[in-house]
Amino acid sequence: MNSPLISAKAAEEPSVSSSTAVPILDIHDLTVAYHNKPVLWDVDATIQEPSLIGIVGPNGAGKSTLIKAVLGLLPITSGSVALFGQSIKQVRGRIGYVPQRESVDWDFPVNVRDVVLMGTYGQLGWFRRPGRAEKEWAMHCLEKVGLAEMAKQQIGQLSGGQQQRTFLARALAQRADLYFMDEPMAGVDAATEATIFHLLQELRDQGKTVLVVHHDLRTVPLYFDQVMLLNMRLVAYGPTATTFTPDLLYKTYGGRLAILDLAAEAVQARERSA
C-alpha cells in the first residue's frame, strides 16, 4: 500500500525515512501474558503516517503493557513487532520514551538537568561522559518544556507536573523519530497539559510519530489524530473522527455508564466544534 499521499509527505520531511513502503510501526498478532494469563490478545496495528496517536481503554486494558511489549521491556508470548521495518534492537537510537511518573524514586540525588542529560546517553555510547554539546542540548530541551530555570533543582523539589515535563524533556533529548509516552498528562494542571499538548503537536509537525497512553476521554478528540481503543484486544484503530464513536467506546468500556457519559460529552463537544 504505497499511497501517493504518504510519498508526498515523506518528500517534504527529509528527517523521515524515505522508503515509504516501510511502516513506522507494525504490530502483528501481538499476544502478551503474565503468569499464563493473557493481558494482550492478538493485537494488529500498522502505523504508516507520522501522527499523534492516543491509546485509550479502561484500567487493566493492557495500555502500558502494549508500549512495554513493543519496546522489548516485556517478553512477547507470540506475534511480532517491527519499528521502521526492523527489530527494536536495531532502531533504539530512533525511539523516545516517557515512562509513568511513579516508575522512579524522585528522592534520588540528581538534579533536573542530569535527568534530561540521560536522554543523550544512548548516543554517547559506552564510557563517554556528556560534554558541553550535550549539556547545551539538555538545556535547550528544558527550555522547550519551560523548565530551564529549574535545571539545578533536585528532582524531589518539583511538582508533579514539573516532574512529568522533566521526563518529556529527557525524551526530547533522545532526538527520536518515534515516541512512546505512558500517561504524560496524568496528574498535571491545565497549563502543563496545554504545554505538553503543544509539544506533541510540534513533534508531529516535524514528521515524528507519538503514541500516548491517555486516560481523559474528554480530551481525546481534541488531542489525537488517530486513536487505538484497547481492552485486552484492539477494539478499533483509526482516525479519531471515525473511531472515537459512542458504539465503539461502548464496546471498549463494556457499558460502564459514568465513563460513557464522559465519552458522550466528548463526542458532542467535537460535533459542536466541527
Next chain:
Amino acid sequence: MMTYNTAIVLMGTAMLSALAGLVGCFAVLRRHALMGDALAHAALPGLCLAYLLLGERSLPAMLLGALLSGWLGVLCVQGLCAGTRIKQDAAVGIVLSVFFGAGIVLSQMIQQTPSGGKAGLDSFIFGKTAGMIALDVYLIAGIAFAALLLLLLGYKEFKLVTFDPDFARIQGWPAGALDLTLKALLGLTVVIGLPTVGVVMIAALLILPCVTMRFWTDQFRSLLIGSALFGSSMGLLGTWISSTVEKMPTGPCIILVGTLLFLASALVAPRRGWLARWRMANQARLHTSLAPPGGVP
C-alpha cells in the same frame, strides 16, 4: 607507636571502607541494601567450609568460600521470591538466619578441633584487624582498588541503571548485566570486608556513609565522593580506636564512630536535618499566628 604493620592495616581499611561507601550508595539507592546484609551472613558457612577443607588458615581460600556461599544465599533469596509468595524482606530474614546459624555451628565444630583455636574464626564475626598480615591487606586493597576503577569507568552507566533501569534498557544498555555487575561488586566488597568489620556489621559500613551524606547533598557525584571519604574516615578512626584498646573488636568500633557522625548529621545538616526542619516548621507556625485574624478583607 605505629608499626609498619599497623600502617598497612590502616591503609587497607581506608581503601576497603571507601569502596564500601561507594558501592553502598548504589545499593541503598537501588533498595538492595539488605541484600548486602544477607550476603554477609550467608558468607560465614562458606568461610568455615573452606577452612575445614584446607585444614589451615588461608585468607584467599576462605574469602573465596565466603563469596561462593554468600552468592548461594542471594540465589536462595531470589529463588524464594520467584518461586513462592514470600516477599523479599521475609526471604532475606530466613536466608540470613539459616546461613548464619549453619556458619556458627560449623565454627564451633572447628574451635573444638585441636588446631581450631588458631583459625581465628571469631575475628570474622565481629571483625579484627590485629591478626592480619601484610599479604592479607594487599589482597583486600588490590580488590578494592580494582573495584574502585570499575565504578569510575562505568559511572555514567551505573548511575543510569540505578535511577531508571527501564529507560536504560530502551536506550540499549544491558541493564541486567550492569545490575549484576553492581551486585557482584557488592558481594566482593562484603567478602573482603569480613576480616576487618565482620559478618554482623558489614551492612552498616555499606549503608551509613550513603544515608549520612544524603543529609548534606542532593548531587549524585558529591554523594559518591562524600560517602567514600566518610567511609574511609570512619574505617580509619574505628580501626585506630580498636587497636589502642586491648581485645576491642574492630567492627563495632567502626560502626559506632559512623553512627555518631550519622546522628550529628541528622541533627545539624542544613535543610534535611532535624534542627533545620524544626526551625522551618516553627517559622511557618509563626507566620500563621502573626496573620491578622479573619484575614484581609
